Structures are given as structure tokens and as C-alpha cells.
Amino acid sequence: MMALYGKKDQEEHDTLDPIFGSLSEEQDLPKYQLNETPVEPRIAYQVIKDQLLDEGNARLNLATFCQTYMEPEATKLMSETLEKNAIDKSEYPRTAEIENRCVNMIASLWHASPDESYLGTSTVGSSEACMLGGMAMKFAWRNRAEKLGLDIKAKKPNLVISSGYQICWKKFCTYWDIEMRTVPMDMQHQSLDMERVMDYVDEYTIGIVGIMGITYTGRYDDIKKLDALVEEYNKHTDYKVYIHVDAASGGLYTPFMEPDIEWDFKLKNVVSINASGHKYGLVYPGIGWVLWRDKSFLPEELIFKVSYLGGEIPTMAINFSRSASQIIGQYYNFVRYGYKGFHEIHKRTHDVAVYLAKEIEKLGLFEIINDGSQLPIVCYKQKNGIKCKWTLYDLADRLAMTGWQVPAYPLPANLEDVEVQRIVVRGDFGMGMAHDFIEDLKRAIKQLNDAHLLFHKEKENKKYGFTH
Numbered sequence: 001m002m003a004l005y006g007k008k009d010q011e012e013h014d015t016l017d018p019i020f021g022s023l024s025e026e027q028d029l030p031k032y033q034l035n036e037t038p039v040e041p042r043i044a045y046q047v048i049k050d051q052l053l054d055e056g057n058a059r060l061n062l063a064t065f066c067q068t069y070m071e072p073e074a075t076k077l078m079s080e081t082l083e084k085n086a087i088d089k090s091e092y093p094r095t096a097e098i099e100n101r102c103v104n105m106i107a108s109l110w111h112a113s114p115d116e117s118y119l120g121t122s123t124v125g126s127s128e129a130c131m132l133g134g135m136a137m138k139f140a141w142r143n144r145a146e147k148l149g150l151d152i153k154a155k156k157p158n159l160v161i162s163s164g165y166q167i168c169w170k171k172f173c174t175y176w177d178i179e180m181r182t183v184p185m186d187m188q189h190q191s192l193d194m195e196r197v198m199d200y201v202d203e204y205t206i207g208i209v210g211i212m213g214i215t216y217t218g219r220y221d222d223i224k225k226l227d228a229l230v231e232e233y234n235k236h237t238d239y240k241v242y243i244h245v246d247a248a249s250g251g252l253y254t255p256f257m258e259p260d261i262e263w264d265f266k267l268k269n270v271v272s273i274n275a276s277g278h279k280y281g282l283v284y285p286g287i288g289w290v291l292w293r294d295k296s297f298l299p300e301e302l303i304f305k306v307s308y309l310g311g312e313i314p315t316m317a318i319n320f321s322r323s324a325s326q327i328i329g330q331y332y333n334f335v336r337y338g339y340k341g342f343h344e345i346h347k348r349t350h351d352v353a354v355y356l357a358k359e360i361e362k363l364g365l366f367e368i369i370n371d372g373s374q375l376p377i378v379c380y381k382q383k384n385g386i387k388c389k390w391t392l393y394d395l396a397d398r399l400a401m402t403g404w405q406v407p408a409y410p411l412p413a414n415l416e417d418v419e420v421q422r423i424v425v426r427g428d429f430g431m432g433m434a435h436d437f438i439e440d441l442k443r444a445i446k447q448l449n450d451a452h453l454l455f456h457k458e459k460e461n462k463k464y465g466f467t468h
């Protein structure tokens, strides 16, 4: 998420000091104002590169789902296409065709029926994709409700989702003035609670969001069950509800790893799905995808036409101009890996996650909440009743000393007493690295056990949520 910056954020030392002997060496560069005169490209490059030096190694960042490695050929192709503007369909018709191919490939992965008119688009990420999915749900609901004669001003429309939602849904509901109805999770229901979800639905419900999988733990909502509940509900009302699946991470993972799970357009009431191309689609940020099973679920009012080869092409987006290089990067991965290649990469990732979960469990100190057997996310908490002076936050700090970034945080509402640590395994995290990590983890624990200085209370209450 982009921060909002201002005067208050200026550092006291407000100049940059070029190094490595050069004419410009004499001259300090202001940090918060434009420099009067240009500097040589070499100087500009070095000064900026140096500032980024201590930012942490992205591949040791086990906190993020976002891709941290692409092949040199992919990177080359992407840097050679940075200037292409994805919205200029007329100027870049081949690029538009590449986006079209990607949408169709994803539609087939998600079992969109050729008998329906499915539609989809690339986005900046899942956040924009969810925003578009949510808007379509809102407008489609309003059109249906108005036809049925519902007083749509009498109450705010609402969206039903589990309390394990990613922050983009909060944004969507805030920006579009929608009541967010969150179904609480507890230790027994660590995903959308199927016994209670339909209690939250009424005539003002624009849709239900299922999550494949929950950002904080990696767990999947049971979309098949949800579809059955919705089917039953819709039999008894004119006010139909439908499902959007937020498959930010699962959307480009599950089809390759567990093709037998039914969660996508195979299910009748799933009308739209989003995924992040920059998570298990293996592209650098930012790219996402959103698809609708049929154009009837994407109201016309939301579609804007741009010119395309003398005619027009429908588009749906929040942004206008952006580089097409990420789309081209996604296409590269599809062409390069094919179905089998994606399967093999994800299988290795899966094996690493399962290995890590087993090794961490063996330490005897942690209870595993997600064991990597579905999404390759390992999530654990400290075991109850184990006497330990240190917390998961201390462990995170210790691991940071060896370069590993592993976040600790409390779970969402109703589970906020449970503090967890989460490791997101990605394609570039090999078994060798996993062995090294376990060694460093053991050493960190030993150091914490042997340490005799503790500066904080036994329990720390940090802010919940780690959102990417």
C-alpha cells in the first residue's frame, strides 16, 4: 500500500552525498527538493543504488506472497517492453492480443464454460481486481433489486465475508459505502463458517466472498459447500445471491496442485474470480486478473470503450495508463512453463513448505496451524503450556539478524489472542535454503533460551494483520 507522505517525514540529514570520486562529488544533492542542475547518470545510479543497499534481500523475505525471482529472459523481455502502455490497444495491438490470450488461458484453468460469454481483464493486482469484482456485484445487485421493486435506499447494501478477509475488501466497502458483514472465525472455524454464513445474507447482500486461501494462515474456504448453501438459499427467494472467489494466491496455485478441488466456475454460483499474477502466477509485482463467468454478471455501465484498430474494445479498470510489461511477463511464464512447468515449480514449493512444517513441529515448541499441504504457507503458534520467556516477536527479531524476514502477528477478529508466525514459501525458496533456514531457526531459539535480558512484558500486543 502506498504511504501518504508529507513534510513531517523529512529526515534531519537532508542531503545525499555522492561517493566514488567524481566531479559532482563536491556537490550535495538535496533529498527533499529538486537539485538545481543535472548530475551524471552514473552518479544518479550509484547514489540511488547505495541507498537501497540495506533494504534486505527480497529472496530471504518469507513474509510476502509476491514474486521475488524471475528468469533473466523474462526480466529482459519485461525491461524491453516497459514503454508499452497497456491501455493503448490501437498502438499496441499485439500486446492487447497477449492480454487476451492470458485471459483465455486463465479462463480455461478456472473452468469457464465456452457456452457462457466469459470476460476478464488484467489489473494492477488483486486489490484492483477485487475492487472491479466488488463493483460488478454491487451494480448487478442493484439492477436485480430495482427490478424486484426493493427500496434500495432503505438500507446500505452489504457484503458477506469471513473475518479473515484481506484489507482490500475493507477498502472496497469503505470506498463504495457498503456494509461489510464479517462472519467471525474461531479455533474450530479457521475459515468461512459454513454453519453461520447464510445468517448474514439478506435482500441487501451484493454477494458473498469466499477466499482461496486466507492471507493470514493460508487456509481455504470451502467454496463447494458455500455454493451448495447458496443454491439452496436461492431456491427460496427472488433475491438471488452469488459468490465472488478471492483467489489472490490460490487462483494460480490450486489448479496445478489440486485440480480435483471444486472451487471455480465449475460451481454454478461462482460468478467472478480474481488472482494475483504476482503471487503464484510467478510475475514481479504488479499484475492481477479478474474474470466473470458470463457477461451478464458484469453490468454494461461499468464498461468503457477505448479505440482499437479503427474500432472499439471494451475495458474495465480503475487506472488508465500503465506499463504492459507485467502482462508480457505473465505471458512469458505461461508460454515458458506450460501446465507441467507450473505444476513442477509449485510441487517443489509445496515440498519445501511441508518439510519446513515438519521440522518446525519436531522442535516441540510450536503448534502448526497451516502445514503447507495446500497453499505452501507454514503458520504456527507457540504451544500452550510451554514455559518460554520469549515471544514470536523476539524470534522474528533474532531471525532478522541472519537476514530472514518472518513476520509474527495476532490473527484477525475473534482470534486476536492467537499470535502466529507465518512463512510464505515461493518458487525461489529451494530445499537448500530451507535447510539453512531451519539451522538458523534452531540457533535463534537456542540464543533466546540462553539470553538473560528481557525488556518487555511476557505478552506483547501488536497490531493484527500482515496483508500481502
Ligand SMILES: *Cc1c(COP(=O)(O)O)cnc(C)c1O
Pocket (backbone or CB within 6 Å): 065, 124, 125, 126, 127, 128, 130, 166, 168, 211, 212, 213, 214, 215, 246, 247, 248, 249, 276, 287, 288, 467, 468
Ligand atoms: C494478497 C491478497 C490480496 C491483495 O492482492 P494484491 O495483488 O497484493 O493487490 C487480496 N486478497 C487476498 C486473499 C490476498 O492474499
